[in-house]
Amino acid sequence: MHTTLLLDMAADAIPDRLALGPRADGLTFHELRARARGGAAWLAERGGDTVAFLGLNGPVLPVALFASGLLAKPFAPLNYRLPDADLNRLLARTAPSVAIVDDDMIPRLKACAGVTVVAMTAFEAACLDPAHRETELAYAEPDIAVLLFTSGTTGEPKAAILRHGNLTSYVISTVEFLGSDEDEAALVSVPPYHIAGISALLTGVYGGRRIVHLEAFTPETWVEAAAAEAITHAMVVPTMLGTVLDILEARGLTLPALKVLSYGGGRMPGPVIERALRVLPHVDFVNAYGLTETSSTVAVLGPEDHRAAIASTDAAVRRRLGSVGRPLPALELEIRDPDGRLLGPNQSGEIYVRGEQVSGEYTHKKVVQDDGWFATNDGGWMDEAGYLFVEGRLDDVIVRGGENISPGEIEDVLRAHPGVADVAVLGLPDDHWGEQVAAAIVGKDGAPAAEELAAWVRARLRSTKTPEVWAFRDALPYNDTGKLLRRQLKAEMAGPTKPAAG
Amino acid sequence: MELKPGSRWRSAVCSTEVVIVRPPSAPVSLECGGQPLIAFAAERVEGAAPATEHAAGTAAGKRYFDADSGLEVLASKAGDGSLSVGGKALARKDAKALPSSD
Numbered sequence: 001m002h003t004t005l006l007l008d009m010a011a012d013a014i015p016d017r018l019a020l021g022p023r024a025d026g027l028t029f030h031e032l033r034a035r036a037r038g039g040a041a042w043l044a045e046r047g048g049d050t051v052a053f054l055g056l057n058g059p060v061l062p063v064a065l066f067a068s069g070l071l072a073k074p075f076a077p078l079n080y081r082l083p084d085a086d087l088n089r090l091l092a093r094t095a096p097s098v099a100i101v102d103d104d105m106i107p108r109l110k111a112c113a114g115v116t117v118v119a120m121t122a123f124e125a126a127c128l129d130p131a132h133r134e135t136e137l138a139y140a141e142p143d144i145a146v147l148l149f150t151s152g153t154t155g156e157p158k159a160a161i162l163r164h165g166n167l168t169s170y171v172i173s174t175v176e177f178l179g180s181d182e183d184e185a186a187l188v189s190v191p192p193y194h195i196a197g198i199s200a201l202l203t204g205v206y207g208g209r210r211i212v213h214l215e216a217f218t219p220e221t222w223v224e225a226a227a228a229e230a231i232t233h234a235m236v237v238p239t240m241l242g243t244v245l246d247i248l249e250a251r252g253l254t255l256p257a258l259k260v261l262s263y264g265g266g267r268m269p270g271p272v273i274e275r276a277l278r279v280l281p282h283v284d285f286v287n288a289y290g291l292t293e294t295s296s297t298v299a300v301l302g303p304e305d306h307r308a309a310i311a312s313t314d315a316a317v318r319r320r321l322g323s324v325g326r327p328l329p330a331l332e333l334e335i336r337d338p339d340g341r342l343l344g345p346n347q348s349g350e351i352y353v354r355g356e357q358v359s360g361e362y363t364h365k366k367v368v369q370d371d372g373w374f375a376t377n378d379g380g381w382m383d384e385a386g387y388l389f390v391e392g393r394l395d396d397v398i399v400r401g402g403e404n405i406s407p408g409e410i411e412d413v414l415r416a417h418p419g420v421a422d423v424a425v426l427g428l429p430d431d432h433w434g435e436q437v438a439a440a441i442v443g444k445d446g447a448p449a450a451e452e453l454a455a456w457v458r459a460r461l462r463s464t465k466t467p468e469v470w471a472f473r474d475a476l477p478y479n480d481t482g483k484l485l486r487r488q489l490k491a492e493m494a495g496p497t498k499p500a501a502g
Numbered sequence: 503m504e505l506k507p508g509s510r511w512r513s514a515v516c517s518t519e520v521v522i523v524r525p526p527s528a529p530v531s532l533e534c535g536g537q538p539l540i541a542f543a544a545e546r547v548e549g550a551a552p553a554t555e556h557a558a559g560t561a562a563g564k565r566y567f568d569a570d571s572g573l574e575v576l577a578s579k580a581g582d583g584s585l586s587v588g589g590k591a592l593a594r595k596d597a598k599a600l601p602s603s604d
Contacts, residue, residue, distance in 0.1 A: 001507070001508045001521050001523065001576070002508065005510075005521060005578055008578070009562060009563065009578050009579070012562075012579060013562055013563075142508065164508070165507065165508060169523075172523070172565065172576055174600050174603070175600075175602075176563070176599065177562060177563020177564070178562075178563060179599075186602075186604070196604060199604045200604040203602075203604045204604070206563075207602075233602050235603070235604055260601065260602050262601070262602060262603045262604070264603070284601065286601040286602065286603050288603035288604075290603075296603075296604065297603045297604070300600060300601055300603050302600075302601040303601060328600065329598060329600075
């Protein structure tokens, strides 16, 4: 099924409802489709097999996404925050392509064989041109819908393939067609090159929910846009939520229109979500776990799960606040050991998923198995009731003297210490143990001593899980979508650090 | 008719349009309003109407399935006729509402 059919269905059913942008002068569903058709006709004359996109969030993004879809050309949004050299290298990988580029980003690009650069303003003008809008488009058989370059925190970015069938399967199995009320509006602040930015467009359009884009996230602009546009739904990554709460508390705002706040894209610290539930008691919280390779969400912890967990005195129920909830009904999820054997409840292993939304495919290789199962490279376990707990990337697991140690568990314990604002735990090379456990700490109003933190961890976890190396820092390195840059941190910490006494 | 996943079909007797989500395990005749669906590009005959026993209507955005063959379709446009396979009405799939996660 074609992603553009999602737009066609909405534009046929609710042509005059606002699809994009502000209440005052947004675009209707009819206009979104008309612009996508105009843009497609114009892009078709420019050749190229792929449509690359380099720019900020805004109404042009969905227009360009659907225009590419109409031509059945893969849409490849690029990360404008990359250094110029890396950005040009990614752009070259899209050839032969047409690249729609924000006018003021064009000077950053070097001429590249097989890549035709067009200015964003030229594309926008073409979308409004009646000659293009009325051009009859030939039907194009859908195949690859989106190419997303992974964030590359562990090496050269991989280009993940999402087919029209993966994305539409995700949309129609998780969203009710026109299930949104006319006054609903979603604030999209994740960047165009993030899977959540793409899935938000498709699910928003199919659900009939107006989408408001934040050009680029800052907590101040997020709060201001949410208030001004009476935003009812939004998705944030964990690092965004903490800073948004800071602004809300400082300004004494509660965002009364906000109904649902979903979060995902990384580990949510327990203290942050507990604070969010306190600061925004009228809001439904949803934790979503997913990967680029799975067309976004594969498991959700819903609002009722949040409330039940926070109200419970049963430790097994309460800890579910730190889970990602249960797998979506339209797919299968299993925990397996390193030999691929199925594991039972409370046994930690690798998370596998299977379903039509799962692509598990890159331009250089297909990693999904013949039977459709995709190994996520995420470690995790499920409790008896089927709640999934994600431990983090298996690459990040510390192997100390043959024991596998998951950094997430130690990070959670340290983050619960009142003197700790942020923490990362990782493995550093060690001649005796292979790896030793190291912790980077960002303190609150002067960090606690390493001895105190070590005793804190030892009292709650095994001694082998107690960090042996401590580093105290002003901040930890994150990329713009809130992913901790572990490789960078590891390299920095492999240098001279202050060993813990005792 | 070869009901390939993603292929689009229209009713011969009303405004209903469908897209195939899951193909049948063996060839079947997919009908709307009692008449076999026609290719998406084909023109519907003027003045035709659904048979009374197949006129319960099809709702846009709803999925319909035939448990025997595994066939599942998504109605992309609503119409007065209802969907059937070999005369047997398709069941409507009422998906459990999921919390909004995007």
